[in-house]
Amino acid sequence: MLANNNQSIIRRMAKRSLVSNKRRTIIMALAVALSAFMLFSVFTVGITYFKMYRLQNIRLSGGDFDAIMYGMTKEQKEKCEDNPDIDKIGIAAVAGSVLSTDYDNTANVGCVWLDEVYWNDIMTPAREWVKGSYPQEENEIMVTKEALESCGFEELGLGIGDTFRALWQDAQGNQSQREFKISGIWEGYGTKNVFYVSRAFYDQCGYELSEVASDRYFMTFHKDFWTQEEQDAFIDSMDLEKQQSLFFSVEAGYSIPIVLGLAGIALVTCLCAYLLIYNILYLSVAGNVRYYGLLQTIGMTGRQIGTLMRRQTVIIGGIGISAGLILGTGVSFFLIPSIVRFLGVRAEEAGPIEITFHPAVFALTIFLTALTVWIGSMKPARLAVSVSPMEAAGYRPVYGGKSVRKTGKGKLLWRMALQQFTKDKKKSAVIILSLAAGFSVFLCLVTLIQSQGPRTYVSNFMDQDMEIENDTMSRADNRQWKNILDEDFLKQLSDTEGVDRVSPVLAAQITVPWEPDFADMWMQEFYATWMYVPYEDEIKEYKEHPENFGSFLVGITESDFDYLAEIVDTELDKEGFMAGKTCVLYRDSLEFTDADVRGKTVTCGEYPVEGLAGEPDAVLKPEALSNTRSFEIAGLTDERYFTGPMSGYPPMVIVSDRAVREFTDQCYVSKAAVQYTESYDEETESAVLSLMDESPDARDFSYTSKIDEAKNVKKAQGNMMEVGIGVAAILALIGILNYINTVIGSIQSRGRELASLESIGMTERQIRRMLVLEGLLTAAGSLLLVGTLGLAVTYGIYQSMNYMGAEFYVPFWPVAVMTVLMILICVLIPLAVRRVLVRDGSIVERIRAVE
Template sequence: MLKNHNTTVIQNMAKRSFRTNRRRNISILLAVLFSTFLTFCIFTGGATFFEMQQTQGIRLHGAEYDAYLYGLTREQQELCRENPDILRSGIEAVAGYVVETEQNDTPDAGLLWTDETCWEEMRKPGRTWMEGHYPQKADEVLVKRESLKSCGLEGLKTGDTFTMTYGTALGEFTGEFRISGMWDGYGAKDVVFVSKAFYEQSGHELSSVASGRYMIDFKPKLMTRAKQEAFIESLHLEKQQNLFFNMEYENAVQVLAGAAGLAGIACLCACLLIYNIMYLSVSGNIRYYGLLQTVGMTGKQIRRLVGRQLSILAAAGAAGGLAIGAGVSFWLIPSVVKSMGVYLGKQESVRVAFHPWIVLLSVLLAALTVFAAGQKPARAAAAISPVEALGYRPCQAGKRSRRTGRGGVLWRLAKEQLTKDKKKAGIVILSLSAGLSLFLCLVTLLESEAARTIVSNYMDMDMVLENKTLKKENREDRRQVMDGEFLDELRGIEGLEEIYEVRCREILVPWEPDFSDMWMEEFYDMWMVQSSYEDEGRKNYKDHPEEYSSFIVGINETEFSCLNSTLEEPADEQAFLEGQTCILYRNGLAFTDGELRGRSVTCADFEDPGHRRTFQVGGLTDVNDYTGESPGCAPTLIVSDGALREFAEEAFVYKVSLRYSREYDRETEGELRELVENSGCAKNISCESKLEEMETVKKAQGNMMEVGLGMVLILALIGILNYVNTLVGNIRSRETEISVMESIGMSRRQVRRMLVMEGLLFAGGSLCVTWTVGLAATYTLYQSMNYRKVPFAVPAAPMAAASALVLAVCAAVPLMAYRSMEKKGTVVERLRGAE
C-alpha cells in the first residue's frame, strides 16, 4: 500500500477522537491521573514517613547523632575531627549525681556537662523552649521542670538559688547553686546540666567509660555494616570502651532495601492499573484501526495516531494527578491529622516532605507505563488487515471446543472466564493480590512501630515501683519504704492482676582462688583503670571484703522463667527453685557462659559474715533488672525467693512489678499513684509507668502513624480499582457474548449469579496469592526492616476487614457493570448494535 502524507489528518483525527470516544478516553485519562496521583502520594508519604521517623529518633534520644562512644581519648577525638565522613561531633560527660537537697533526700538525678557543639547544634533539635543561658561558672546549673521536681525544688525559676549535696569522683560535697537557665524538650528527664568549670574540678576524665560520652553525626545518611565495623576498628577502642550506632542508623541500609521493595510493589500496582485500562481501551478499537487502512492509512501512521492519542491523555492525566496529589499531600492530610487531635507540640504543624525528584519520578513512571501499555495493542492495530479487523474480538482466546464438566453450568461458565484469557485473568489477580499484600505488609510494619509495641519493658509490666533509698551509699539511710502494710494496700486494688516482689540483701563474696579471684581479676581489668588487681587489689580484697559488697536478689518462679528465656543456655529450673544454683549478672565482663557455669560461689551476710551459703553458677545474664542497689565489684547473685528467705529472714523489698487487669488502665494507675503519694515515702519510691512511656513515645512520633495509615489506605485502593476497571472493561467487551446467552434462554438472574461467581473466583484467587506468596513476601520485607526485633504478627482485624472488602467489591462490581449494560436496550438492540 502506498504511503500517504497525512500528518495533519492524523492530528485532527487524534483530536476528534476525544469527542467521538469520550467514554474510552475518560477511562484512560482517569487511569493515568489516578496512577500518577497514587505514585506521587506514595513517594511523598514515604519521604514524609522517613523524615518523621528521623525526627522521632531525635526526640527519643534528645539529640541528633548517629553513634555514641563511651569513653574518649585525645587520639580518638583527633581521628574523628579529621574524618571527612563525620559532619560534627560533640562531648557529653557525666560529672556526678545529686545526693540530696533540703526537700528530697533521694532525688535520683544526674549531673551532666556538654560542650558547645553538643548543646548548641546536636541537642538543639530536641529542645522546644529555653530561657537563660548554658552554665558558665562552677556554681551555675541548667534545669528542666522535671529535674527540679525530682529534686523537690518545684516552683524555682531562672535566677533562683538552692543548696544541694552532690557526689563526684572525689567524694560528696554540699554547695549553693544558681539556676542560669531552664529548658524543655525531649530526652534527658532527670538531668542537671553543669558548666565545664564544674566538670574540670569533679575529678572525672573523658577517657573513663563511666564519664566520657562522644556523640558522632555522620555526613552519609547510609552506612553499610562493613563500613560501620571498619570505622569502629579505626578508633582502636580500649577494652572498656564501646561504640553504639543508633538503631535507625545502624539498620538504615536494610530498612531502605525493604522500603525499596515496598515502593517497587506499589509502582507495580500503579503500572498494572494503567496497563489494563490502556490495553482494554486500545484493543477494543482494533476493528476501527483496521478499517482505517482501507482509506490509505499505513501501519506506521496508525501507530503514530495511537501514540498521539495516548501522549495527550498521559500528559493531561499526569498533570491532573500531580495537582490532586499535591492538594492531598499538602492540604488534606494535614487537615485530617489536625482534626484527629494528634499532638504536634507547641507551634508545631504537620510537615509534609517534598522533593523535585518525586515529581520527576511520578511523571516518568506514568510516561513509561503509558508507552509500554500502548506498544502491544498499537502494533496489533497496525499489523491487522481490514478483513481480519472485521472479525476481531478481544475476548476470543481460549479453547473452541468444550466438554460438559462437573458442577453447575453457571460455575463452569464462571471458571471459563479465568481460563479463556489467562494473561488478563492473571494480571487482574496479580494486581489485586499485590495491593492486598502491600496493605498487609504496611499494616504489619505500622503495627510494629506503634507506641504500644515499642514501649515494652521487662516482663511487659504496666508499673514498676522501686526503692530509691537502696542507692544511698550510707547504709543507715536505706529504709524499707515498701513494707508489709504498703504491700497489703497494693493487693487491695481491684484493677491489679499480678504483683511480683523482688527482695534483696547486701552480701559479701569472700576471696577464694576458684571463683572470686578469677572474677575480681577480670573486673579490675575491665573497669578499674586507675589501679591493678595484681599490685594491690588482691590483697585488699582478701583483707577487706566488706569494701566490695554486692547483693543477693530473690525472684519467683514466673520471673525466673522470663529471665531463663534470655540466657544463652537455659539453666536447670528445678535446681534453681530448690536453691542449689544461682544466676550471675555479668556486669559487662568478658566471661562466657561456659567459663563460669558449674563453679561454686559462696556468699556471706554483710551484717553477719559468719553466716554463709554456697551456690553453683547456673548461668550468666546481661539483663539488669535484678541487680539490687547497683552492680558492685563482687558478683550479684540472683536466686529463688525461697532460697533468699532461708538465707536471710529480713530483706529489703527492692522492686515491685505490677500488671493491670486491663493494659494501660488509667483508673488503676491513678489509684496506684494516689497510694504512693499517701504512703509518706513518695519521694523515696520511683514509678516506672508503661502508660507514661507510651505517651512519651507517642508524643515523639507526632503524626507519623497517621501519615503511614494514609499511605496504607491509598495503596489499598490500587488493587481494588485495578480490578474494578479491568472487570468493567472485560464485561463491556463481552456484551455480545452475554447478550447471546440471554437470547438462548439464560435469565437475568442467572447472568447476575454467573457474574458474581466470576468476581468471587477473582477474589478467591487474589486472597490465596496474598495469604501464600504475599505473606511470605511480607515476612521477608518485615524482617529486613525489623531492627527493633518486634515479633512478627499479622494484624487480624485490618486484614479481615480488607479481605471482606475485597470479597464485597469483587461481587458487587460485575453486577454494577451488568446493570449499566442493561440500560443500553433490549437483547435484540444490543446484538444489533454489536454488529
C-alpha cells in the same frame, strides 16, 4: 501497501477517536490519573512519614547524631579530626550526681557537662524551648522541671537566678554540700532527670575526658548511609580499648535496610500503576481490533497506526498525569489532615499535620508515570499493528488452546464463572495481581505502622505495666535503707482493683569472698572492662576485706523465673533454682559466655558491716562473717530488671526469693513489678499512684510506667503515626479504584458476549449471579496471593526495617476490614457495571455494537 504521509490526519484522528469514545477515553485517563495520584501521594506522604520517623528517633535519643563512643584517647581524637567522613563531634561528660536535698533524701539527679557542639548543634532538634543561658560559672546549672521535682523543689517555684543547696558526690565517691545557682531552664526530649553544669564544675569533679565512665562522644557524619561493612571498618579503625564501645544510631546503623524497605514499598506501588495502565490499554486495543484492521484497508501502515496509538497515549497520559498531580496535591495536603482530625487526633497531642513537599516529587512522579504509560502501552501497540485487515474483519476473541470442550459436572453457573475466569488467563492474572499488589502494600504498611505504635514500641522492652522502686536502697549507707515495700503495702497493691499480679524483687547486700576458681576470674574480667586501676593493685585488699567490694543477692518470684528462663541462652532447671541450689548471674557487659561460668560455684557471704565500710562509724557484725552459702551457676543474663539497687564489683547473684529469705533476714524488697488485668489501664494506674502518694514514704518511691513511656513516645513521634495512617488510607483507596477501573474496562469489553448469553435464554438474574461468582473467584485468588507471596514480601520488608526487634504479627482488625471490603467490591462492582451496560440498548443493539 504504500505508506502515506498523513501526519496531520493522524493527529485529527487521534483527537476524534478519543472524543467519540468518551467512555473508553475517560477510563484510560482515569487509569493514568490514578497511577500519578498513587505515586505522588505515596512519595509525598512517605517522605513526610520518614521525616517524622527520623524526628521520633532524634527525640527519643535526645539529639541528632549518627554514632556514640564511650571515652576517647588523644590518638583516637586525632583520627576523628583527620577523618573526612566525620562532620562534627559533641561531648557529654558525667560530672557526679546530686544525692539528696533538704526536701528529698533520694534525689539521684545526674550532673553532666555538655560542650558547645553538643548543646548548640546535636541537642537543638530535641529541645522545645530554652530560657536563660548555658552555665559558665562553677556553681551555675541548667535545669528541667523533672530534675527539680526529683529534688523535691516542685512547690518552691524555683526559677532563673534562684539558688539551692544539695548533697553532691564526685567521681571518687566523696560527698559534699554544694550551692547551685539556676542559670537556665529547658524543655524537650531525651534524659531530663539531669542538671547540666559548666566546664569549670566538670574540671573539679574528678573525671578525665578520656574516661569511659564519664565521657560520651557523639559523632555526626557527612554520609547518610552506612553499610554494615563500613560500620565495622570504622569501628576497627578506631582501635577501641577493651573498656570502650562505639555504637551507630538507628538512622546510621539501619539506614540502608530501612531505605531498601521503603524502596520495596515504592517498587510495589509502581507495579500497581503498571498493572493498572497495562490492563486498561490492553482491553482498549482488544476491543478495537476491527477498527485498527480496517484502518489498514484504507491505506494506513502499521507504523502510522503505531503513531496514532502513541499520540492517543500522549494525550491521555498528559491529561491523566495532570489530573493525578492535582488530585494527589489535594489529598496529601488537605484531605489527609482532615481524615486524621476526623479520627480524633488533636493538634495538642500530635502537633500540626504538616505534609512535606519536595519539588523532586513532581518530577519523579511525572517521569515514573510517563515511563509506566510507555512500557504499559508497548504490547497493546504491537497488538494493534499486528492485526491484518482480513483478521480484523471477522475478529472475535479466542482464548486458550483447546477447540473441543467436554461438558462439565456441577452447577452450571459455577462452571461458567470458572470458565470465564480461566479462558483468558492473562487478563485474569492481571486483575488478580493488580488487586493483590495494592492490598499487599496496604498490609505491609499497616504492619509497619503497628510495629511503630507507642504501645508496641514500649511493650518491646517493658513487660510489666509499672515498676516501683525503693529509692532508699540507692543510698550508700545501708543504715538509711527502709523496707517501704513491706508486706502491708504489697498486699494493698495486690488488692487494688485492676491489678492482676505483683512480683516483688528481694535484695540483700552480700560479699563474694575471693577464691581462685570463679571469683578471681570474674574480678579480672571486671577490672579489665570497667576499671582504670589494675586488678593486681587491689587483689590483696579484696582477699583480706571482701566487705569493701560488696554486691547483691537478688531474689525473684516463680513467675519472674519463668520470664528469666525464656531470655537466657541456656536451659534452666526450675526445680533446682527454686530450691536454692542454682543461680543466674548478671553479665554486666563482661565478655563471658554461659559456657565460661556454667557449672562453677559462687559463694555468697552475708554483708558484715552496718554503715559505710572503712568509715570510722561503721559497725562490724561478727556473726555475719560465718554466714555463707554457695550456689551452682546455671547461666548469665543481660536483663537489668534482675539487678540490685546498686552495682558492685563482684557479680550480682540471682536466686529464688525463698533462697534469699533462708540465707538472711537482712533483705529488702528493692522493686516490685505490677501487672494490670488490662494493660494500659489508666484507672488502675491512678489507683496505684494514689496508694504511693498516701504512704508516709511517698518521696522514697520512684516508678516507671508503661503508660507514661507510651505517652513520651507518642509525644516524640509527633504526627508520624497519623501520617502513616494517611499513607495506608491512600493505598487502600487506590487499590479499590484500581480494581473498579479494571473491572469497568473488562466487563465493557464483554458486552457483546453477555448480550449473546441473554439471546439464548440466560436470565438477567443468572447473569448477575455469574458475575458475583466471578468476583468471588477474583477475591479468592487475590487473597490467596496476598496470604502467600504478599505476606512473604511484607515479612521481608518488615524485618529489614525492624531495628527494635519487635515481634512480627499482622494487625487483625485493619486486615479483616480490608478483606471484607475487598470481597464486597469484587462482588458489587461487576453488578454495578452490568447495570450501566444494560441501559445502552436492546440485546440486538448490544450484539451489533462494535467498539
